[in-house]
Each structure stands twice: as C-alpha cells, then as structure tokens.
Amino acid sequence: MQPDPRQLFDGIAFSRHHGVVAAVSGGGDSLALLLLLQEFLDSHADAPALTAVTVDHALRAEAADEARFVAGLCASRGIAHRTMVWRGEKPATGLSAAARSARLELLAQAAQSVGAGLVFTGHTRDDQAETVSMRAARGTGRGGAGIAPASLHNSGIWFVRPLLACGRAELRNYLAKQNIRWIDDPTNDDPNYERVRVRRSLTPEGVAGCVAEADDVASERRLLGTRAARLIDDHVRRMAPGLYRVDPALVEDTDSAGALYALRVLAAMVGGASHLPPENASERVFAALRDGVCATLSRSVIDYRSSGVYLHRERRNLPVRMRVRQGMLWDGRYRITDGDGLHVAPFGGVARDHPAEADPDLPQDLQFAAQFAEPALWRGDALIGAALDVDGGVKVGVPAPWATLLPSFDVDVAKALIRLLGGKTVLALP
Structure with missing residues (x-):
C-alpha cells in the first residue's frame, strides 16, 4: 500500500509556521519522509518553506559522502539543504546517547536558523515496535508508550514523527517505485547493537502487538x-x-x-x-x-x-560553582538565560542573610531550607544576588523531568x- 501524504500531514497546523525542516540521513525512512512531505507541501499554495537537514556526527568516514548524496538529491528536486556537523571531542562512554542529544541540538539550531518551528523525523512503525520491545525487556512502565508522535524541544521547536503508522518496507516500496535509491547505514545490520538484535527477532505479528500495546499505554499515560x-x-x-x-x-x-x-x-x-x-x-x-x-x-x-x-x-549533590553559560540548565531546575562574566552557585549558608520574598506566616526554617539550594550569582567572592533578581542574570523554572524534551x-x-x-x-x- 502506498503511503498517502494527506493522511500523514493533514492534521498538522502548517499555517502557524513560515518554515519546516525534514531530518534526512539518506536512509530509506528519512528520504521517504522528505518526498512525501514535499508532495504534500507542493499541493498547498500557502505552505511553509521546506529545508532538508542532514546531521553528520563525524563518527564514520562515509558520513560526509552521505550528506553530499542527500544534498545532491535535494538540489535535483528544488529543496533547500544544509549539513550540520557534530564537532569537538566525542565522549569515551555513553556515545550513542550523546550522539542523539547532539542530533537534536543541531536539528533545532538548523530549524531556528531558517525560521522553522517544526522538525520532521522519519521514525516508523517498526522503530516503534523495536523501542517498545526493548523497554519491555527492562520492565519500563511509562516507557511502554514508546515513541511520541511529537516532542517539544527546550528551544521551542516541535519534533514531529508522522510516519509512526508506516512500515519500513512500505516506505522503501514507495521509493523504489520512483526509482529513488537510498543509503543503508551499516550499523543497522550490526548485531552488537541491541536494536538490530530486536529487529531481527520481531515477526510481523510481534510488530503489530508491540504497536497496539504502545497505543494503549500512551492513552493511559495521557489520561493519567x-x-x-x-x-x-x-x-x-x-x-x-x-x-x-x-x-x-x-x-x-x-x-x-x-x-x-x-x-x-x-x-x-x-x-x-x-x-x-x-x-x-x-x-x-x-x-x-x-x-x-x-x-x-x-x-x-x-x-x-x-x-x-x-x-x-x-542539600546533597547540589551543583558546584560554575561560570554562567547563556541558556545553561542549572541543577535540572532552572535555565539561566544570561549572566556573562558571572558565576552561579547555590546560596548555601548565606541564604539566612538573603531571604526571598515569602508569606510572613511561612516557617523561617522552611524558607531557609529552600533558599539554601536556590541559584545565586557571584562576581568573584562577592554575592551579587538571586539569579532572578540580578540585572543580566535571569533564571527560568523548567518542568523537570521534561527540561530538554517534552x-x-x-x-x-x-x-x-x-x-x-x-x-x-x-x-x-x-
């Protein structure tokens, strides 16, 4: 069955946005996403501008060639394209998680640079089943909801996954009928990766069961x-x-x-x-x-x-004193939006001398206990004041555990x- 762009994208409020981004690696799923999205947008006169973005994690020698392949395909179809490269040293441990985080950040940066409020990614029905199966093996409760149809990045960009109802084979058939070739990432066949092992073990019935379970858990999670x-x-x-x-x-x-x-x-x-x-x-x-x-x-x-x-x-495990970086997430609770040249650290014991504005009937020991762990800005050894109250330093409370992705x-x-x-x-x- 051919994927229908209208069914995939009709419910999305494109009119709110001047631009949209498609994350395209060169693989079959993301290329199908790009072409389906272009087909849909071309059928609407007032559609936002489409930009394809390829992230090069600089982890494989072939990645740069793959990005050039995507750029060439986009040029042939009149689609704007840019490549974002993950630069700098890579962590010795937790590389996969760091790469995922970097990919989100780079895609969000690219979206902001072109005025796009939506980033589309090519996660499929098969990806959903694999994710649910892996989480089930770990006994995860809420995680059984699987991959969300959309997630809000802390940058204000929505990451949207319209292909979660589409199978991987269906998307590749769609490309084959248009004589579009795609790139197969060799890591997708490497059994050292858990996802590859799970993929090989899932039958069509297993995929259907995992997807149905994800739908049920997601519904329960939303209601709760x-x-x-x-x-x-x-x-x-x-x-x-x-x-x-x-x-x-x-x-x-x-x-x-x-x-x-x-x-x-x-x-x-x-x-x-x-x-x-x-x-x-x-x-x-x-x-x-x-x-x-x-x-x-x-x-x-x-x-x-x-x-x-x-x-x-x-009080335990509070952050150590550190230099303020614009937009930094402090202690998982606050985003410090400014404060160049200053340091941020908890008030600590000096909180007694700098009480926050509060209800006069509130017990003082509670006020002190809370203020002890609040962020304060410092210039050298001199306390400037609470991050919220100081010119050039503003804290914004964030809803942990969704500080980065909701x-x-x-x-x-x-x-x-x-x-x-x-x-x-x-x-x-x-």
Whole structure:
C-alpha cells in the first residue's frame, strides 16, 4: 500500500509556521519522509518553506559522502539543504546517547536558523515496535508508550514523527517505485547493537502487538497526566522560590493513582531529576505522608507540617560553582538565560542573610531550607544576588523531568508544572 501524504500531514497546523525542516540521513525512512512531505507541501499554495537537514556526527568516514548524496538529491528536486556537523571531542562512554542529544541540538539550531518551528523525523512503525520491545525487556512502565508522535524541544521547536503508522518496507516500496535509491547505514545490520538484535527477532505479528500495546499505554499515560494536572492545579501552590505547599487533601483524594503520579512529577520537578522517581519508592512515600511522616524522594525533601506538606530541594549533590553559560540548565531546575562574566552557585549558608520574598506566616526554617539550594550569582567572592533578581542574570523554572524534551503524551501535566513555576505556556501541539 502506498503511503498517502494527506493522511500523514493533514492534521498538522502548517499555517502557524513560515518554515519546516525534514531530518534526512539518506536512509530509506528519512528520504521517504522528505518526498512525501514535499508532495504534500507542493499541493498547498500557502505552505511553509521546506529545508532538508542532514546531521553528520563525524563518527564514520562515509558520513560526509552521505550528506553530499542527500544534498545532491535535494538540489535535483528544488529543496533547500544544509549539513550540520557534530564537532569537538566525542565522549569515551555513553556515545550513542550523546550522539542523539547532539542530533537534536543541531536539528533545532538548523530549524531556528531558517525560521522553522517544526522538525520532521522519519521514525516508523517498526522503530516503534523495536523501542517498545526493548523497554519491555527492562520492565519500563511509562516507557511502554514508546515513541511520541511529537516532542517539544527546550528551544521551542516541535519534533514531529508522522510516519509512526508506516512500515519500513512500505516506505522503501514507495521509493523504489520512483526509482529513488537510498543509503543503508551499516550499523543497522550490526548485531552488537541491541536494536538490530530486536529487529531481527520481531515477526510481523510481534510488530503489530508491540504497536497496539504502545497505543494503549500512551492513552493511559495521557489520561493519567491530565488527572495529575487537575490535582496539581487544585492542591499545590508555590510559596517562595524553590518551596511548594501541597494541600494534604491531595494525599487523600479518591483518585489515588492520579495523586501518586502528581507526587512523582512534583518530586522530580522540585529535585531537578531527569526521570520520575520509581513507582515503588513513591508508593512508600505516599503511604508515609498519609501517616504524617516526612520523607525524601528524587532529591526533594517532603516535609509534613500542620499547615501542609512542603517540598523543597534537598542539600546533597547540589551543583558546584560554575561560570554562567547563556541558556545553561542549572541543577535540572532552572535555565539561566544570561549572566556573562558571572558565576552561579547555590546560596548555601548565606541564604539566612538573603531571604526571598515569602508569606510572613511561612516557617523561617522552611524558607531557609529552600533558599539554601536556590541559584545565586557571584562576581568573584562577592554575592551579587538571586539569579532572578540580578540585572543580566535571569533564571527560568523548567518542568523537570521534561527540561530538554517534552513528549506529547505529557503535555497536560507539564503545563500544570509550568503554571506552578509561573512560566510561559507550552506551545500548542503541532
């Protein structure tokens, strides 16, 4: 069956954007994406401009030739193209994860440079099945939702995956009928990679089962996030920088699953954690809160008082003093948007002499505990002040664990955290 561009792209709000980017490696999936997207855009007079972007990770000698191959194909079809190269030293460990992160950053940079708000990638139905199968082997719960149809990068760029319903063979047949050749990455046949081994083990029935499971888990995850968002809006307040009060009614809410999930995302946000705390550890803390017991979870202190349950960042493993870099993510909790020539570090003990503005009835020990872990800007040994309050240095709260990439499954609960932080509303789904 031929993929239909209208079915793939009709639901996307192209009218909001002046430009779009297609991530094209030269492989069959990404080339099919490019041609299908061009076909769709060419059928609309007011369509945004299309740019193809190839990322050269500088890890294989052939990568530069592959980028030139894509550039030549684009030139023959009147499509703008650029190559982004991952420069600098590569890590000795965690190379695959670092390469994925670099690819996102480079694609986002390319999109910004051409005024594009959307980046399209060629993830397929087969990729989805492989991802779900690998995560199932690790016992991942929420991860069973697989690859999200869209994800919001911290740059404000949406990464969109319109081919998740298309099979790899279907896309290659589409290219073959147009006499378009593609490049096969040799790593896609290397059994040293887990994904290759999983790919070889999956039958067509196995692919269908994994995709159906992903759809079910994704639906449950979206619904749970919506319920948790309601509870956060109703029961959680920001009392001072880094300090949040939870009404004990949240712990007693009849929607215990939604309340537990709300606690997990709150703990991750307050602690700046890149992942939600484990469900079993969260359940123990949740039970302890019902008994009025204090606890720690995901680098957050959860302090039960007569006036409510308070969350703040615990003192351990705070960042060391470092030079401010524009846009840096600090402690997983704040993005420092400016502060050239300054250093950023936690307030630490000097927090007692620099209390943040807060409700006068708020216990002073809680104010100090929260301020202790908040970012302050320094010039040499001189404290300039809280990052938020200093000219040239601004902190923006981010909804950890979605500080870098927000899957569309989690938009509702992330919006609740952003409202709590006083941040800007998340861009509408594409």
